[in-house]
Amino acid sequence: MVTSSAHEQDQGMPLGDLDPSRPMIVSAWGRKGSGKSVFNRRLYQSYPFDKVAIDVNGNAEPGDDAEQLTGPVPDAFPAAPARNGRRVTRNLHYRADPGSDTYVDDLDRAVGLGLYPQDRPAAVWAGEVGEFMPTAAKIGPHMRRLLMQNRHYRTTAFFDGPRPVNVSPLVLAQSDLVAVFQLPNPDDRERIAKTIGYPADRFHAECHETWGRGPHWFLLWVTAENQLYRMAPLPV
Ligand SMILES: Nc1ncnc2c1ncn2[C@@H]1O[C@H](COP(=O)(O)OP(=O)(O)OP(=O)(O)O)[C@@H](O)[C@H]1O
Ligand SMILES: [Mg+2]
Known part of the structure; x- marks a missing residue:
């Protein structure tokens, strides 16, 4: 059981720069406009290998180097050819069409781009993680594989979601980093506290202390350290 209180982290991320060669799962939770996309965008843009932003609402802004992926989703990441014997990486931007009959399937196929090769x-x-699992129990095969076995596939994942209780418990349970922006419903905070093994009453208090500091403050749970950090807003 955790005994210490949240560490104050006034500038930048804890752990210095994250080691991008270590696959990880990151989830950011919070109500509309709380800052979860700003957080994940920053991690995504600093990730130096092949990457795909699966954009369900057109707000991803995956970076100036992003290339639109159009047409059917391929079975594996369409790697750029090596140049002068050196690996070239790509940043793909996939805009799924919510009006398509194959929408949920399309999203799951796009997750496969992070798994294969x-x-x-x-x-x-995966902005708006709930779109990838219409109910907590209904997860596509690629998403399930990612959540269960990301390390074997060298896959890193960034998830945004408004409410952890509405998606599969696997998302939180498998997260190496959990960013907690404003979550007004106590059930959501409770779910996070239980999953990370933090006393629920203290977790509620840490949340209120953090959000009381001002807009876009958040808590960051680092699973490998078993440590909760109180984070000042990231510079935009
Ligand atoms: N660290 C920050 N400092 C200053 N402004 C911020 C910060 N984080 C977010 N904002 C502001 O809040 C707006 C909404 O943030 P963001 O897009 O990350 O919200 P969100 O949690 O992803 O919301 P949604 O559920 O609508 O996608 C941003 O456009 C930005 O103007
Ligand atoms: Mg967002």
Whole structure:
């Protein structure tokens, strides 16, 4: 059980720069406009290998180097050819069409771009994680594989979601980093506290202390350290 209180982290991320060669799962939770996309965008843009932003609402802004992926989603990441014997990476931007009959399937196929080829590191940014699992129990095969086995596929994933209780518990349970922006419903905070093994009453108090500091403050749970950080807003 955790005994210490949240560490104050006034500038930048804890752990210095994250090691991008270590696959990880990141989830950011919070109500509309709380800052979760700003957080994941920053991690996504600094990820140096192949990556795909799966954009369901057109707000991803995956970076100036992003290339639109149009047409059917391929079975594996369409890697750029090596140049002068050196690996060239790509940043793909996939805009799924919510009006399509195959929408949920399309999203799951796009997750596969982060898995295959298996030996190549890649990142997937799944903004609005709830779109990928219409109910907590209904997860597509690629998403399930990612959540269960991301390390074997060298896959990093960034998830945004408004409410952890509405998606599969696997998302939180498998997260190496959990960013907690404003979550007004106590059930959501409770779910996070239980999953990370933090006393629920203290977690509620840490949340209120953090959000009381001002807009876009958040808590960051680092699973490997078993540590909760109180984070000042990231510079935009
Ligand atoms: N660290 C920050 N400092 C200053 N402004 C911020 C910060 N984070 C977010 N904002 C502001 O809040 C707006 C909304 O943030 P963001 O897009 O990250 O919200 P969100 O949680 O992803 O919301 P949604 O559920 O609508 O996608 C941003 O456009 C930005 O103007
Ligand atoms: Mg967002």
